[in-house]
Amino acid sequence: MKKIILFNLLISAVVFPQEDLKEKEKALKVSTDITFEANKELAENDFIDAEVNYRRAISKSNENTAAPYNLGNAYYNKESFSEAFGRFKEAGELASDKPVKHKAFHNMGNVFMKNKEYAKAVEAYKEALRNDPTDEETRYNLALAKELLKKDKDNQNKDDNKDNQDQEDKKDKNQDQQDQGDNKDENKGDPKNEENDKDSNDGDKGDQEKEENKKGDGEDKEEEKKQPEQGDQQQQKQPRPNQLSEQQIKNLLEAMQNEEKKVKEKMDAQKVKGVKTKTEKDW
Secondary structure, three states: OOOOOOOOOOOOOOOHHHHHHHHHHHHHHHHHHHHHHHHHHHHHOHHHHHHHHHHHHHHHOOOHHHHHHHHHHHHHHOOOOHHHHHHHHHHHHOHHHHHHHHHHHHHHHHHHHHOOOOHHHHHHHHHHHHHHOOOOOHHHHHHHHHHHHHHHHHHHHHHHHHHHHHHHHHHHHHHHHHHHHHHHHHHOOOOHHHHHHHHHHHHHHHHHHHHHHHHHHHHHHHHHHHHHHHHHHHHHOOOOOOOHHHHHHHHHHHHHHHHHHHHHHHHHHHHHHOOOOOOOOOO
């Protein structure tokens, strides 16, 4: 961006009426002297005194374009862009020669660039080039301003499209929620839907009972499988009908042995006597 520099007074020859010539020349001379003093103070970094003297110079004569222009530069360097723009504009309107107008509009474009007002910067640089088409720095600033303006518009369009899309998505979401609410209300009041819901619930209940019965049958079958084993064990322990227990068999064998013993004793006795007897067993 073109560097802003101070320039000496550029006073064009102005033809005044004879009666006002001396007064205007006198006022311009006083304004010029004050401007030189302000320039000196500004070079010494005495901004406060320089600002006061620039204002005094401007009030003395409206023919002195250097005073507002240099004051605009001072404000620009202090980053007081609003005040700087006002003084550049004042200098451009007062100037009658093109070099001063060119510098004033060029600097006005710089202020617009600082404020990111690219469209206004483009117009200011164009006006500067009308007064000096050979200035390459102004032409470069103009191209830069156009490029930044294009990017700014593209970003704005993207933001607008995003906002529109967000609004559409929100609208569609609200519509879907409303449709779901309407369908729910309609289904609630429809006897067929209620009957279907009831059948569905009964069906679910029936399926649940079937599952429970199936589960119960499985458990019963499992229990039945276990029961025969337990029955066999009990049958093995308990005597069957018409079958003697072990104790009974033991007692019977003892009785038989006793009976055989008695019979043997009788037979031995008969042998001794010479009489043979027939014995019968009771088992």
